[in-house]
Structures are given as C-alpha cells and as structure tokens.
Amino acid sequence: MLSEQSAATVRATLPVVGAAIGEITERFYAGLFAAHPELLRDLFNRGNQAAGTQRQALAGSVAAFATHLVDHPDQRPDAMLSRIAHKHASLGVTPAQYQVVHEHLFAAIVDVLGEAVTPEVAAAWDEVYWLMANALIAVEKRLYEESGGHGWREWEVVERVAETGDVASFRLRPVDGGPVRDFRAGQYVSVRVELPDGARQIRQYSLSGAPGSALRQISVKRVSGDAGGATPEGEVSHHLHARVREGDVLELSEPYGDLVLDDVTDTPLLLASAGIGVTPMTAMLAQLAETGHRAPVTVVHGDRSPADHALRADHEAYAAKLPDAAVHFWYEAQAPAGARSGLVDLSGIVVPSGTRAYLCGPLPFMRAVRTQLIEKGVAPADIHYEVFGPDLWLASQG
Structure with missing residues (x-):
C-alpha cells in the first residue's frame, strides 16, 4: 500500500489538507468544468453541483481514504471503494478520466496550499491519489466485464403508475427485444435523459420490481427545491414526471450497486x-x-x-x-x-x-x-x- 515515506508525509500534512479540502474541491470542480464543460453538461449531476453536495462527498471520500491508509497501512477500504466504483460504472466512467481528474485536482491543491506543497508533499499525495484511482479502475473494469461492458440501452415505457402524489413507477422493456440480464435486489440503474437545453443528465434509480422479470421497474420521486435553494429542484425527476408517458423511450445502464442480499438463507x-x-x-x-x-x-x-x-x-x-x-x-x-x-x-x-x-x-x-x-x-x-x-x-x- 502506501510507502513508509509517503505515509509519514501524509500523516503530517493530513490536518492541513483536511482543513482545506472543501476549498480544494471547489477550485477543482471550477477548473475541471471550465476545461471540460461537457462533463458538467452530460456526466455530473448539475443539481448536486449547485447544492455543493458533490464537493462534500468528494472531500469526505478523499479524506477517509487517506486517513485509512495511514491508520491501517496493510488494509484497503474495500467497502468504500466498491460503493464508489458501482456508481462510476453506472455512469460509464473511463480510466482516461482519472488522468483528467488528477490534473485538475492537483492544480487545485497547489493553488490553495501554495508553498506548502513541496515536492515531497506532492509526491506523497500523488501516491494516495493513484492508489485510490487504480483500485477504482480495477473494480470498475471487473464490473464492466460482469455486465457485458458499459453501454446505454433504449427501454420503452410500457406502463406508468402513480404511486403517490409525487412518486411514479415506470415499467420498461428493451426496445431491441433482446434478452434482459437479471439484477440483484437492491441494485439501481442509471437513467439518461435529454433536457430542453440539450444537456444529457444522468440519475440513478433503484429497481423497485421483483428480480427475474423481463421488465425493469423504477419508482421516481419528484424532487422539489426549497425556497432557500439548499435543495435544488430535481431536473431529471421533474422531466420524468412531466414528460414521460407510455410509449416513450428512456436510456438505461446495466444494473449496479452493492447493497444486495448475500448468503442470508438462515440470517435474521x-x-x-x-x-x-x-x-x-x-x-x-x-x-x-x-x-x-x-x-x-x-x-x-x-x-x-x-x-x-x-x-x-x-x-x-x-x-x-x-x-x-x-x-x-x-x-x-x-x-x-x-x-x-x-x-x-x-x-x-x-x-x-x-x-x-x-x-x-x-x-x-x-x-x-x-x-x-x-x-x-x-x-x-x-x-x-x-x-x-x-x-x-x-x-x-x-
């Protein structure tokens, strides 16, 4: 795992990096989206970016991973990595995108911490980043192989059911009529829709129907924003509620997610x-x-x-x-x-x-x-x- 020299450096600088991680992630996303606006338009959740929750999640995961490396040098936080990898796989994240993230993340670190980022500090945190990135790339590669590779498939809405005033279920079948891979109870799919401004936004929805069916079912809650703007209105959930009816077509990923029932035959x-x-x-x-x-x-x-x-x-x-x-x-x-x-x-x-x-x-x-x-x-x-x-x-x- 982390080399002894890097571990000592990370341990010594973790309080400084941790204290600044919020500002670092804010600068990171600003630089990333300025250089690659298509990522905000077609990959990242614009609502989460506006609310700042994606920055908080990134900061938390980086800090948690680094802390785990210095506290448990012979272990890897596989549960955390699996959760992130499943989400990345559902979005179609590629290995090349980790290099893009690295470039802008480290530019943000230098921008915020300045002279504190000595060559030794930069090398240690670079090692942390690539340990995390390469672990995620390996897990995502396995997930893609198990699911037959990431790709968007068209599914037709065959039934729409109003479950409550703000929740609707959509039952879908593949447009191509081909076989449907089964899913594990608890998993989700990504749904990609084109919004009026041309953005192709992606959201994840749990599969709420029974496994073993040729149909997929998702149940979508319409997310309404609050007056203060802390919770933005859900772009995709409002689109699905307002515009999608029987006969319409949605793009879905394969099922992903690690909250599944494993070996529970005799388990309460x-x-x-x-x-x-x-x-x-x-x-x-x-x-x-x-x-x-x-x-x-x-x-x-x-x-x-x-x-x-x-x-x-x-x-x-x-x-x-x-x-x-x-x-x-x-x-x-x-x-x-x-x-x-x-x-x-x-x-x-x-x-x-x-x-x-x-x-x-x-x-x-x-x-x-x-x-x-x-x-x-x-x-x-x-x-x-x-x-x-x-x-x-x-x-x-x-």
Whole structure:
C-alpha cells in the first residue's frame, strides 16, 4: 500500500489538507468544468453541483481514504471503494478520466496550499491519489466485464403508475427485444435523459420490481427545491414526471450497486427505510418471498403519512408472504390503526441476535437507526446502507 515515506508525509500534512479540502474541491470542480464543460453538461449531476453536495462527498471520500491508509497501512477500504466504483460504472466512467481528474485536482491543491506543497508533499499525495484511482479502475473494469461492458440501452415505457402524489413507477422493456440480464435486489440503474437545453443528465434509480422479470421497474420521486435553494429542484425527476408517458423511450445502464442480499438463507434480517428509500427494500422483500426465506425478517419504514408511502401495497404483500416477518410502520401524520405515530423508534422492537440490517433513506434517519441497532447489539459490520445521491455519510464523519 502506501510507502513508509509517503505515509509519514501524509500523516503530517493530513490536518492541513483536511482543513482545506472543501476549498480544494471547489477550485477543482471550477477548473475541471471550465476545461471540460461537457462533463458538467452530460456526466455530473448539475443539481448536486449547485447544492455543493458533490464537493462534500468528494472531500469526505478523499479524506477517509487517506486517513485509512495511514491508520491501517496493510488494509484497503474495500467497502468504500466498491460503493464508489458501482456508481462510476453506472455512469460509464473511463480510466482516461482519472488522468483528467488528477490534473485538475492537483492544480487545485497547489493553488490553495501554495508553498506548502513541496515536492515531497506532492509526491506523497500523488501516491494516495493513484492508489485510490487504480483500485477504482480495477473494480470498475471487473464490473464492466460482469455486465457485458458499459453501454446505454433504449427501454420503452410500457406502463406508468402513480404511486403517490409525487412518486411514479415506470415499467420498461428493451426496445431491441433482446434478452434482459437479471439484477440483484437492491441494485439501481442509471437513467439518461435529454433536457430542453440539450444537456444529457444522468440519475440513478433503484429497481423497485421483483428480480427475474423481463421488465425493469423504477419508482421516481419528484424532487422539489426549497425556497432557500439548499435543495435544488430535481431536473431529471421533474422531466420524468412531466414528460414521460407510455410509449416513450428512456436510456438505461446495466444494473449496479452493492447493497444486495448475500448468503442470508438462515440470517435474521432487518430492512429499514424511510420515504423513497422503500424502493430497494420492496425488491429485497420480493426476492426473500420468492426464495422462501425462513429466518426472521423485521420490516421498518417511516413516512410523512400513509398517502405518501410509495409501494405500500407491495411492501405489505411481500412481507406477508414470509413465514416469520414483523412489519412496523411509522407515520408523522394520519397513522392508521396498527401503525405508529411520529418518527421511527426501535426502542420497543425486538431485534433477533445475529441480525443483518439494510438501511435506505435520508442520512438523519439512517444515522438514528444505526445508532439504535448498535445499542441493541447488532454488529456495525452487519449494518449496510444505501444513499441516494452523493454519499455524504463519509463527509459527515470527518
């Protein structure tokens, strides 16, 4: 891994780089997009750039990777790298783009830190960058080989279903009529659309239907911006809601994502979601019902109200097919009989020993659930999560 000389230099300079990483990533993206405007137009999420969340995610991942290298020189943070690599593969990121990123990232480092970037410091952080980049390139190469190579495929919308006032499901089949690779419950696809200004923006949506079908199903929440601009309006989600109907064609990637059920035949599970985080959980429940999972399954979901609970019928129906499932729903308003009022609270929920947990929803929700699960004795290594959008979990740990 990291050489001893570079490790000492990185350890000594990590506080300085960490303190400036936000400014470095801001300068980096400004320089990158000035030189390559097509990347902002057709690859990067313009909403996340406007909100600054992509900068936070990049800063968090770089700092976390460097810290891991100096604290655990004989280990590699494979879980973090896998999550990033799956997202990159869904976008079609290529090895050549890592050189472009390197050029502009190091220009930003020198620009911000100035004379502090001695040849020794530059060499050490260059080693960090290429350790991370080459590890990602290797994982992405394997993912491309497993999926048959990255390419955009046209899919026709055969049905559109209004799940709630702001969530719609789109069921799709390949335009070419060719075979469909199966996916693993919990995975997502990238969807690329052309917007009115000519930009071809890409977003990831979990596959919310059951595995094994010749159709793909995505369930899309319309993202509305707030008055202060902290959350920009979702360009692609609004496009899909306003413009895409039965008979229209979308471009999809192959399925990617590492929040999947592995070797869980005899394992107690807890599937916890909030809001649109329900989408991968319904696919997981469908798979568990299909395979006849017999160990306990605890289903947890929180939402604003029953009317806002997308895929609620599927959520309940798949859980009902399991021989040992407990379903717990929380609603902030209008909770019906059998459900709980307020936010998700696991204090009164029995969590079997040896439970493996899967979480999907807003970060505050997942942090709270993770904390409660650990207090109940669930091992941190057995708690897995999915973040929609830039992964700010790492950034929030700095």
